Amino acid sequence: xxxxxxxxxxxxxxxxxxxxxxxxxxxxxxxxxxxxxxxxxxxxxxxxxxxxxxxxxxxxxxxxxxxxxxxxxxxxxxxxxxxxxxxxxxxxxxxxxxxxxxxxxxxxxxxxxxxxxxxxxxxxxxxxxxxxxxxxxxxxxxxxxxxxxxxxxxxxxxxxxxxxxxxxxxxxxxxxxxxxxxxxxxxxxxxxxxxxxxxx
Amino acid sequence: xxxxxxxxxxxxxxxxxxxxxxxxxxxxxxxxxxxxxxxxxxxxxxxxxxxxxxxxxxxxxxxxxxxxxxxxxxxxxxxxxxxxxxxxxxxxxxxxxxxxxxxxxxxxxxxxxxxxxxxxxxxxxxxxxxxxxxxxxxxxxxxxxxxxxxxxxxxxxxxxx
Numbered sequence: 001x002x003x004x005x006x007x008x009x010x011x012x013x014x015x016x017x018x019x020x021x022x023x024x025x026x027x028x029x030x031x032x033x034x035x036x037x038x039x040x041x042x043x044x045x046x047x048x049x050x051x052x053x054x055x056x057x058x059x060x061x062x063x064x065x066x067x068x069x070x071x072x073x074x075x076x077x078x079x080x081x082x083x084x085x086x087x088x089x090x091x092x093x094x095x096x097x098x099x100x101x102x103x104x105x106x107x108x109x110x111x112x113x114x115x116x117x118x119x120x121x122x123x124x125x126x127x128x129x130x131x132x133x134x135x136x137x138x139x140x141x142x143x144x145x146x147x148x149x150x151x152x153x154x155x156x157x158x159x160x161x162x163x164x165x166x167x168x169x170x171x172x173x174x175x176x177x178x179x180x181x182x183x184x185x186x187x188x189x190x191x192x193x194x195x196x197x198x199x200x
Numbered sequence: 201x202x203x204x205x206x207x208x209x210x211x212x213x214x215x216x217x218x219x220x221x222x223x224x225x226x227x228x229x230x231x232x233x234x235x236x237x238x239x240x241x242x243x244x245x246x247x248x249x250x251x252x253x254x255x256x257x258x259x260x261x262x263x264x265x266x267x268x269x270x271x272x273x274x275x276x277x278x279x280x281x282x283x284x285x286x287x288x289x290x291x292x293x294x295x296x297x298x299x300x301x302x303x304x305x306x307x308x309x310x311x312x313x314x315x316x317x318x319x320x321x322x323x324x325x326x327x328x329x330x331x332x333x334x335x336x337x338x339x340x341x342x343x344x345x346x347x348x349x350x351x352x353x354x355x356x357x358x359x360x361x
Binding site: 006017067 | 235236238239242243245246249250258259261262265266269273319320323326327328330331332334338339
């Protein structure tokens, strides 16, 4: 009787020790300011940014999915009227894509990298500010049709995409337990310039 | 001469726009080029992980995958006809690296699977051994306790009040 009791207890301990426990699967996406903290996002704490004014942020993502993931952080430039990503329907923003950053990340791994950007070409026409080129981490990107009235309320949108091995393609967000959560962030800014509109 | 029908002009215009849009956004279609090999590599690495491979073992594979991803990114940026050879060389290196990852991940899956099975069996065996040792210890202690009680019983002094 003692042996049976002990064997049940010890085998239960062995079962618990050898069976992996299911954990919540999710990603973390964040943007930090120039000092690596959740502050100081704008030069001189002024949301009005001039052309060629450099802005330094840190982008980061942490993988809590329990396995290796191919992560794709997409950077989009939007204005006040364009739709942000839709959380309930899991749809990305239709804002124009500027660039993307891809990397394989392990479980519990945080991938953080500097995101240094500046608007290199912008101009005002009919009281509407047009952003034409943006430099990100030393590389210049063309912007397709992004403008804002008087330069107010531009925003950089960061979307987290992951590789879906079932569809062989990137998907916005990720699949977990039959759900499709998404992660995205946006940071607003205003663009001021006195220079006339110029094509690059 | 009769002018072409409007629908034909419209169709050609739409096709030209689509081609233009595609050429503008092709920088971001890296996944299409890497799709099959990268997909197989990820799948194989995940199989190794689920088989019980350790974090340090997976780190080696992920490091190689990130190098392959970086080289692939460099290859995609080479668009000039003069860069065709360099681009082909880079993609060949990516292909070799991904094949290496798949092979290593496959071996790792087998090793990790055997290790996990062994550990599981050992855990249950140890459970049985622990139960046997526990039972023996209980029997020994119980025997000592009985002897002690008997001894104490015979050491009792009967006093008449």
